[in-house]
C-alpha cells in the first residue's frame with residue numbers, strides 16, 4: 001500500500017532536486033565540452049553554463065528561469081496499491097508544493113488559445129504511467145523548458161526513406177532550430193511506433209545516461225553518425241559557433257506498421273533536468 005501523501009512527498013523532493021541540481025552525467029559532459037571547445041565565444045558560453053549550474057546547486061536556485069512543464073514518468077509496480085488521492089492528484093500536489101517552496105516559475109496556462117490564464121502552481125503535471133512487474137514505484141521528474149520543446153519535431157517518414165531519411169530528419173531538426181533551444185542540446189529521438197508512441201519514445205530517450213549507446217550496434221552507429229553531423233553544423237554553445245552543438249544523441253527504435261516509419265525528435269537544452277526516486 002502506498003499512500004498518496006508519500007507519493008506527493010517524493011514528487012516534491014524530486015521536482016526541487018531536478019530544478020536545482022543537474023544530474024552528474026550531464027555536469028561531467030558539460031565540463032568535458034568546455035575543455036574540448038576551441039571557439040572562444042562558445043567556450044565562454046560553456047564556461048557560463050558550468051558556472052551557472054554550480055551556482056544553482058550551491059545556492060538552491062533554479063538552473064534556468066524556465067522551470068518547465070513538470071513531466072513525470074511513473075513506473076508503477078502492479079502489486080502496489082495507491083491509497084488516498086488519485087495518481088494525478090498526488091503528483092500535482094507534489095508539484096504544487098515544490099514550485100511554491102522553491103520559488104520556481106509557474107509556467108502552465110489552462111487554455112492554449114484563448115485566455116491563457118496561468119494555473120499559478122505549475123499544475124497539471126504531464127504524467128506518463130507505465131505498469132511494471134513488482135511492488136515498487138519508480139518516479140522520474142523531468143522539468144522541460146519550452147525553448148527546446150518548441151524546436152522538437154515529428155515526421156511521418158516512409159519506409160523507403162530508410163537510414164538516410166532518418167539522419168536527414170534528425171540533423172535538419174537541429175539545424176533549423178539554430179540557437180533557439182539553448183545549445184548545446186541533447187537529442188532524444190525515436191523511430192517507429194505510431195504518431196504518439198514516437199513522440200513519447202523521443203522524450204524517454206532523453207532520460208538515458210549520457211553517452212550510453214543503443215544496444216543494437218546499427219542504431220548505436222546511427223547515433224554516432226547523427227552526433228558527428230550535428231557537431232559539424234557550427235551552431236555551437238549559445239549559437240556562437242564551434243564544435244559542440246550537441247552533447248549526445250539517443251535514438252530508440254519501436255515496432256511499427258509495414259507502411260510507415262515515424263521519426264520524432266525531442267530536443268533538450270543543456271539544462272537536461274531530471275531526478276529519480278523509488279517508493
Ligand code: SF4
Pocket residue numbers: 064065066067144145146147148180181182269270271
Ligand atoms: S531552452 Fe532550456 S536553458 Fe533555454 S530557456 Fe528553456 S529551459 Fe532554459
